[in-house]
């Protein structure tokens with residue numbers, strides 16, 4: 001069937017009767033000459049590593065217009081690097097530097113504690129150079145861990161990542177090299193000599209550059225070079241709301257954007273290169289990443305949204321005018337976030353966007369209408385896993401809700417997660433697989449992928465429609481109520497909803 005259909009298409013095209021106004025044969029008209037058609041020069045590369053760096057600077061069109069921004073904004077698209085992030089640059093240069101210094105040779109084993117883009121970048125380099133590579137992550141089921149594994153590196157899941165890395169180094173000091181991205185001066189130099197030079201060679205002097213900081217190497221390297229070229233260039237840091245690296249007067253709290261921000265200890269460089277910072281909430285970050293996809297076709301990650309949202313704020317605050325040039329660094333693409341902000345349901349679950357407006361009678365009813373058919377055990381965080389399993393069996397459920405001494409929600413343990421941990425044990429090279437410790441505390445074995453929903457918020461009760469959308473991406477939702485103590489707000493779990501409850505309610 002398929003073959004016949006495709007033959008048919010090619011015959012029709014040959015006769016000039018194909019789709020489109022001009023028939024099947026391609027004819028050059030002013031409308032259909034795409035830039036792609038004009039670019040026929042194909043370069044050859046000896047390995048994928050030759051494609052690291054030299055990422056495109058793309059002028060934004062609709063986004064500045066829609067935000068009332070008069071200056072020119074250029075996105076430095078680091079997701080064009082082969083493994084999808086800015087970290088390819090530092091992985092390549094750190095390894096090259098170590099090779100030149102004689103620290104790395106063909107027998108070297110790279111060991112790095114990183115569950116993010118750095119681990120992927122090192123694994124990419126190791127894949128090409130045929131060096132053994134071990135990346136230690138906290139979660140071996142994440143999208144990043146799967147990518148590292150696909151690149152042929154060994155993924156070790158362990159709680160104390162750094163300690164394991166140094167243990168592997170101690171066991172095999174001649175072979176193992178820890179590249180240690182955080183403390184390596186080569187990183188900053190790479191951005192000074194390469195990333196920033198690329199910007200200068202494409203744009204000349206730049207009036208403002210905006211980016212987030214993880215280690216801070218990108219900001220320092222790029223900032224120093226652009227200021228050398230134009231001392232008036234303003235270096236702006238995009239600070240996630242909850243991070244206190246630059247926003248030191250605010251209270252630190254968790255945030256969802258990945259790769260940037262943290263406590264004021266997390267940065268390893270000189271903060272004085274930055275002139276200005278803008279605080280960006282998770283919602284602003286993710287909405288901006290999605291807007292960049294929709295309006296500019298840029299499939300970039302969450303921290304890229306933070307950087308762009310900060311750029312728009314800074315341009316307005318500092319009156320950057322027509323003809324002035326702003327560069328925004330977009331560190332990675334959407335690949336690590338496919339089940340996160342890329343998903344509408346995930347955005348709805350975090351109350352960042354509204355669920356679709358369906359018209360079924362029950363869709364807009366409050367969740368308090370739902371009768372929860374099952375009760376789940378509620379255990380203190382110091383309980384053991386064995387205790388939790390027994391309690392689940394008594395309740396005939398596969399989940400236990402874990403609370404602290406105040407009764408505040410801490411997380412859940414599930415049979416699925418405990419089974420996963422017990423059957424995918426930590427295995428260090430040359431050693432036996434460690435048996436899972438079922439006598440260990442549930443607190444150390446919480447399920448990482450839990451969705452909660454506050455029974456009531458400032459906006460009122462959430463709807464059954466929202467709850468059903470959340471159940472599209474998770475098998476259960478924990479319903480919580482806000483409680484307050486002298487110190488902090490906390491959330492008291494009041495129930496667990498699954499598809500059973502929704503089906504009972506709507507049928």
Ligand SMILES: Cc1ncc(COP(=O)(O)O)c(C=O)c1O
Pocket residue numbers: 085087116117118212213214215216217218219258259260301303331332
């Ligand atoms: C997604 C993302 N954004 C931004 C950064 C910041 O880069 P740097 O460590 O040079 O500050 C990183 C670094 O890991 C990252 O992964």
